[in-house]
Amino acid sequence: GYASVDLCAYSSYVRDTRDDEVVRHVLTSFYSKVRYEILNTGGMLFESVGDQVNALFGMPEPTPSSCQDALACARALIDIGNSVSTTWQRHIDRVQHSQGVHIGMAIGDIQVVSLRPYGRAHLGAVSDALNMSARLQDQAGPSEIVISNSYYQSLPEPSKDGFEALEAIDAKNMGKINAWKLRVHPE
Numbered sequence: 001g002y003a004s005v006d007l008c009a010y011s012s013y014v015r016d017t018r019d020d021e022v023v024r025h026v027l028t029s030f031y032s033k034v035r036y037e038i039l040n041t042g043g044m045l046f047e048s049v050g051d052q053v054n055a056l057f058g059m060p061e062p063t064p065s066s067c068q069d070a071l072a073c074a075r076a077l078i079d080i081g082n083s084v085s086t087t088w089q090r091h092i093d094r095v096q097h098s099q100g101v102h103i104g105m106a107i108g109d110i111q112v113v114s115l116r117p118y119g120r121a122h123l124g125a126v127s128d129a130l131n132m133s134a135r136l137q138d139q140a141g142p143s144e145i146v147i148s149n150s151y152y153q154s155l156p157e158p159s160k161d162g163f164e165a166l167e168a169i170d171a172k173n174m175g176k177i178n179a180w181k182l183r184v185h186p187e
Contacts, residue, residue: 001057001070001107001151003043004133005034005077007085008142009098010051016094026091027051030084034077041073042066046125054133056110056125067107067154074103074145078184082143104137106130106148128174135171136179143185149178 007013007030017023031053035045038055042063046054055073058066081101089096108129115122129148136146152163162183168176 001062001067001105002046002110002127002129002133003055003057003070003074003077004104004130004137005053005055005074005081005101006103006137007051007081008100008102009085009096012094012096013085013088013092016092016096017088019091022088022091026084026088029087030080033080033084037073037076037080041076042069043073054130059110059112067151068156068159070105071145071147071155071159074105075184077101077103078143078145098142100142102137102140102142103145104133104135104140104147105145105151106132106136107151107154108132132171132174132177135169135174135177139166139169139179140181141183143183145182145184147180147182149180152180 014023031048034053038045043055043057044059046056057070078101082099085099106129108127110125110127110129113124113126115124132148140146163180166179166181169179171177
């Protein structure tokens with residue numbers, strides 16, 4: 001499976017932060033906390049670009065609990081996103097219109113490719129699931145997780161609690177996607 005995690009209102013936080021050290025500190029905190037959570041739930045941090053973090057789960061081989069583990073991670077990442085946003089808000093004057101993270105998740109086959117000849121240290125991934133999770137993330141609001149229908153169907157019944165079916169999402173270059181949304185309330 002694949003998870004795409006993005007800080008809400010990132011551009012406005014950066015715009016309204018006068019001290020570059022605050023931006024560096026907050027992003028370093030975000031990356032380290034997110035990385036820790038991903039690794040401790042069996043995932044692999046695939047890439048981080050700006051305010052977005054992408055993670056792979058079930059690598060190199062999926063386990064029966066890969067989807068549940070990834071969902072548990074996503075729930076924890078909601079709390080991390082809210083904590084990081086609250087910390088950032090304390091350092092700036094303008095009140096931000098949004099906080100936390102929004103997450104898209106999908107499952108599917110992933111092709112892992114070497115980005116350098118004969119090297120395994122720098123890897124890339126190609127997959128419809130990667131693209132789909134990014135499109136689903138676009139549909140998620142603050143503290144929300146949007147998952148593909150196949151992801152939802154792969155979950156055991158107790159893990160489906162709280163999800164609501166969405167109208168089919170018209171996703172750029174993908175057609176319409178059936179998806180489910182979970183609003184996670186901060187604890």
